[in-house]
Amino acid sequence: MLFSISWRNVWRNKIRSIVIITAIALGICAGVFSSAFYQGMADQRIDKAIKTELSHIQIHQPEYRQANDISKYIPDANSIAAKIRQFPEVHGVSNRITIFSMIASAETATGVKISGITPGDERLVSNLYSKLIEGNYFEENRRNPVLVGRKLAEKLKVRLGSKVVLTLQDVENNITAGAFRIVGIFNTQNNIYDESNVFVLDRDLRRLMNLPENTGHELAILVNDNENVPIVQNSIKADYSELEILSWTELSPEMNYLNEAMDLFMYIFIIIILLALLFGIINTMLMVVLERVKEIGMLMAIGMNKLRVFMMIVLETVFLSLTGGVLGVILGTLVSKHFETHKIDLSIWGDVYADLGYDPYVYTNLEISLLVNVTIMVILTGILASLYPAYKALKNDPADALRIE
Amino acid sequence: MSVIEINDLYKIYDGSHVEVRAVNGINLNIEEGEFTAIVGPSGSGKTTFLNLLGGLDRPTSGRVIVDGVNIWDLKSRKLIDFRLRNIGFVFQAYNLIPVLTAKENVEFIMQLQGKSKEERDKRTMDLLNQVGLGDRLNSRPSKLSGGQQQRVAVARALASKPKFILADEPTANLDSKSTETLLDIMEKLNKDEKTTFIFSTHDARVVKKARRVITIEDGQIIRDESR
Numbered sequence: 001m002l003f004s005i006s007w008r009n010v011w012r013n014k015i016r017s018i019v020i021i022t023a024i025a026l027g028i029c030a031g032v033f034s035s036a037f038y039q040g041m042a043d044q045r046i047d048k049a050i051k052t053e054l055s056h057i058q059i060h061q062p063e064y065r066q067a068n069d070i071s072k073y074i075p076d077a078n079s080i081a082a083k084i085r086q087f088p089e090v091h092g093v094s095n096r097i098t099i100f101s102m103i104a105s106a107e108t109a110t111g112v113k114i115s116g117i118t119p120g121d122e123r124l125v126s127n128l129y130s131k132l133i134e135g136n137y138f139e140e141n142r143r144n145p146v147l148v149g150r151k152l153a154e155k156l157k158v159r160l161g162s163k164v165v166l167t168l169q170d171v172e173n174n175i176t177a178g179a180f181r182i183v184g185i186f187n188t189q190n191n192i193y194d195e196s197n198v199f200v201l202d203r204d205l206r207r208l209m210n211l212p213e214n215t216g217h218e219l220a221i222l223v224n225d226n227e228n229v230p231i232v233q234n235s236i237k238a239d240y241s242e243l244e245i246l247s248w249t250e251l252s253p254e255m256n257y258l259n260e261a262m263d264l265f266m267y268i269f270i271i272i273i274l275l276a277l278l279f280g281i282i283n284t285m286l287m288v289v290l291e292r293v294k295e296i297g298m299l300m301a302i303g304m305n306k307l308r309v310f311m312m313i314v315l316e317t318v319f320l321s322l323t324g325g326v327l328g329v330i331l332g333t334l335v336s337k338h339f340e341t342h343k344i345d346l347s348i349w350g351d352v353y354a355d356l357g358y359d360p361y362v363y364t365n366l367e368i369s370l371l372v373n374v375t376i377m378v379i380l381t382g383i384l385a386s387l388y389p390a391y392k393a394l395k396n397d398p399a400d401a402l403r404i405e
Numbered sequence: 406m407s408v409i410e411i412n413d414l415y416k417i418y419d420g421s422h423v424e425v426r427a428v429n430g431i432n433l434n435i436e437e438g439e440f441t442a443i444v445g446p447s448g449s450g451k452t453t454f455l456n457l458l459g460g461l462d463r464p465t466s467g468r469v470i471v472d473g474v475n476i477w478d479l480k481s482r483k484l485i486d487f488r489l490r491n492i493g494f495v496f497q498a499y500n501l502i503p504v505l506t507a508k509e510n511v512e513f514i515m516q517l518q519g520k521s522k523e524e525r526d527k528r529t530m531d532l533l534n535q536v537g538l539g540d541r542l543n544s545r546p547s548k549l550s551g552g553q554q555q556r557v558a559v560a561r562a563l564a565s566k567p568k569f570i571l572a573d574e575p576t577a578n579l580d581s582k583s584t585e586t587l588l589d590i591m592e593k594l595n596k597d598e599k600t601t602f603i604f605s606t607h608d609a610r611v612v613k614k615a616r617r618v619i620t621i622e623d624g625q626i627i628r629d630e631s632r
Contacts, residue, residue, distance in 0.1 A: 001509070001516050008504035298500040301461055303489025303517055303565070305482065399462040402496060403452075 002308060006315035009288075010323065020284045021324040022151060022348050024378070027277050028328025030334065031270040036336035036364035037344065042262040043365045045358055049255050052188050054248045055094075055220035056229045059236065062244045064217055070099050070209065071171055072400050074243065077216030081121075084236060089228040092124020094399040095216035101168035103148075103198060105156035112152065114166060115218075127362045128186055128199065134160045135184030144204050146180035149194025151188040155281045158182060163331060166200070168175030178208045190357040270374060274381045277321075281382065285317050292344035296393050297401020310390045317386030318379055325378030329371050336366040408569050408601050409435040411457060414467035416453050427453040428464065429624035435569065435603060440595045442615035443535070445604040450624040451605035452573055458603070459492050460484050472516060486539045489517055493562030493600070495572035499547040499554040507557045508542040509534060514565045532560040535597070536590050552583025556590060561596060572604035576611055588614050 010017050014272070050056060062073040074080065081093040097116035102109055119138045123129055128147070129137040138145055146164060148156075158164060160182055167177040180200060188194055206213070223232050229247050236245050249256040289296070295311060304312075334360060340363055346353050348359040416428040435441060443451050456462035460471055460476045468475040471491060479487055488494075501510045508529050515525045534537050536556040538549075546554050555575060562570045564569050568603045572591075576584040592614060606612065612618055619629040 001505075001513060004509075005502065005504060012504060265469045295500070295502070296500075298496065299502070300485065301459070301488065302494050302514060303485055304563075305485045305489075308517070359610075402461070402500070 002312055004314060006312050009312075009316050010319050012282045013291075014149075016287070017323075018286060019319060020280055020320060021327065023280055024277050024321060024324025025327035025331060027273040028325050028374060028378065029271075029331040031266075031273045032036040032329060032332025032366070032370065033335050033339075033364070034269060035266040035370050036332070036339070036366040037362060038262050038266055039367060039370075040340075040365035041358055041362050044293075044362065045258060046189065046255050047191065048357075049252060050133065050226075050248050051222075053190070053193055054251050054255075055125050055295065056223045056226070057221040057233050057236070057245060057247050058251055059221070059240070060217065060244045060246075062242075065244065068100055070169065070211075070217065072288065073097075073171075073211065073217050074214040074219065075212075075215055077219060078214045081216075081219055082244075083239070084219070084232075089223050089225070089232050089234065091224045092121065093222075094118065094121040094125040094217040095202070096122075096220060097202060097209065097211060097215075098204070098217045099168050099209065101166055103152070103156065104165045104167065105158045105162065107157040108151070108155070110155060110195075112196055114168065114201050114205060115197065116202040118202045125220045128188070131186040131188045132184045133187045137184055138201060139176050140183065140263070140270075141268040142181060142183060144178055144180040145183035145201060146183055147184040147186055147199040149197060150185055151180070151191045151195040152198065153185050155195060160185060166198075166208075168209065170208065170339055172210060176208055176307055178204070189354045189359045191351060191354045192357060194240045195224050240337075249386075266370075270377065274377055278381050278385050281317060281385035282388060283322055284320070285313065285386060286392065288316070289313065289389045289393045291394055292393075293401050295405045296396050297404075300396065301398040301402060306394050309393055313390035313393050314383060314386040316396050317389065318382035321382030321385065322375075325375060325382075328378075329374060333366060333371065336364045339364040340366065406437050407434045408437050408471065409433075409459070410468075410470040411435075412454075412468045412470070414454075414457060414469065415465045416450075416457060416462065417465045426624045430444060431467075431624070431626055432585075433626065433629075434621070435601060437601055438595070438599050439601050439603070439617055440592065440615055441601075441603045441617040441619060442612050443603065443619050443621060444607060445605075445611055445621040446607070451621055453571050453624075454621060455571050455603070455605055459494060460488050477584075478485045488513070490565065491568045493565060493567035493570035495555070495558050495562050495570060495604075497574040497577045499546070499551070499556055499558050501554055501561070503546050506543045506545055507538055507549065507553075510546070510557055511564050515560055518565055526606045528564060529560075531559070532563055535594060536560045537586070550583070552579050552586060555579060555583070555587055559587070559591060559594070563598060563600060566598075567600065569601035569603060571604065574605055574607075576606065576608050581610070584603045584608065585611055 061074055063069060081095045083142045084090055084093045094117060099114050101114050103112045162182050163179055165177055166177050170176050223229050233245055233247050299309060326351040343361040343363055345361055411431055411433040414428055414431040418425040418427060445451050457464045464477060469477060476487055505513060511529045511532055512525045533542060536559055538553060538556055576587060588611060591602055594600060617631045619626055
């Protein structure tokens, strides 16, 4: 009956309860939506990092990454790739030749990372082909084709079909250069990436660099599920202990921290919302207790012990908070679910997000664990908010309370 | 047999300028089955006296012995439990729980006592029928008249099968017809359930019904008549 009394008490002063419930609901809705928004943003960033920039696992010669020494190639890269492709968890393996070099147009020149790829293999590892805004993905049989990013094209003041010159070192440390024609322009919405990466065919770069056949600098591997990355990584490590085999979290630790940082940030945000609501709830419940001094005194007089009186106020506060909290969670879920399939357009802020590597279009991602945690946090807030009002209720003296007219 | 034994009971309020002796040395025995009125002018100490008997207000000195136990020797928690099991209260302003129905209000006290649902249902129905509200079980107090609310309060006070019922001016807010109905019900319950009733009043109609009338003035008993 304590539950029943507490629940009915919530609705005694409907307007007052509705006001505080609305405040809680809106606060929680904002918290849930913001979390889903930032989670979506972080997930998209990580997804992009994996599918466009990093892949799940990369294999190099141990010294290659530190010194960018192009002579540290993997001698039998193609055969290793072929073996790894046999793993059931592996979606694709791409053998890349990579070199940091110069690209020059008639107007200007800049440093870039050149990747020499085999399009058929690369398609299974990177979704760059889907990011083309002009031209095609090495589909025409032309001599020395190159893909450049939109940002780089703007910087070099070049267009589709323009010629650019790649100047680089070959494996014998001789300077060499080749004229390439732009066959495609991509836009990954990550300006830094788009400005510093170009893609050419494996055969063209291999010839230019005098790199032996069957070799490569980087084996990029895409696994069918992020959860299988450690399994695949360990299997490869077991077979090729002499090579450096790194997962995306090791290649780009900041990406891994992004998730945790975002989580922490969101929980801090929700705690701030709840803290503000806490004082609103305390205020409401103090009014409730003050209004019911006589009634609480009567309950104590007829034999309701202090624990029950305390629990009655705690339950009433929790019910009040939880009603608002659950409404907020439902509302927040509805809004977040809507924006899981309808993009939120941030492009009105121009290139700000793309400059930071984030998509200007965000799709929310709502995690069930968040909803559970928020609900628990609301209950805890309710309990916390109830303590002082409940303590005040206990301070009532039945004889004094009953004298109140 | 005495239900309550009151020995040298004092309640003295120490004001900043003046000392008020609200209850000033009362000795009294209340026997089982009594239907007793405490009368006296306003401010004579009736309510304070009832509060001391009911374990609501701590006396300055003296003893209130119920069943061989001085209730004021009990610790606060034990005292609340003692009230729950031994004393029924009826207040001037009814003081029902507004969010509970008539039935739930009566049942509530038995639930606090930990009685089974079956026992609660049976006694609640029985009591509400006895006070003539068998057809208003599911009405909340706001839907009942003052007289009906006070009848529910009497049923509630009896629900716990207390040793005695303390009623502080139970008819003060009632019209004459409701007063008469309530008194008849109280009198009947006093006889049927053999519950001891002690009520304060300055209503002549109530006094007329009482079988013992104790008059208090300035915190002292000045007259004690049995009829």
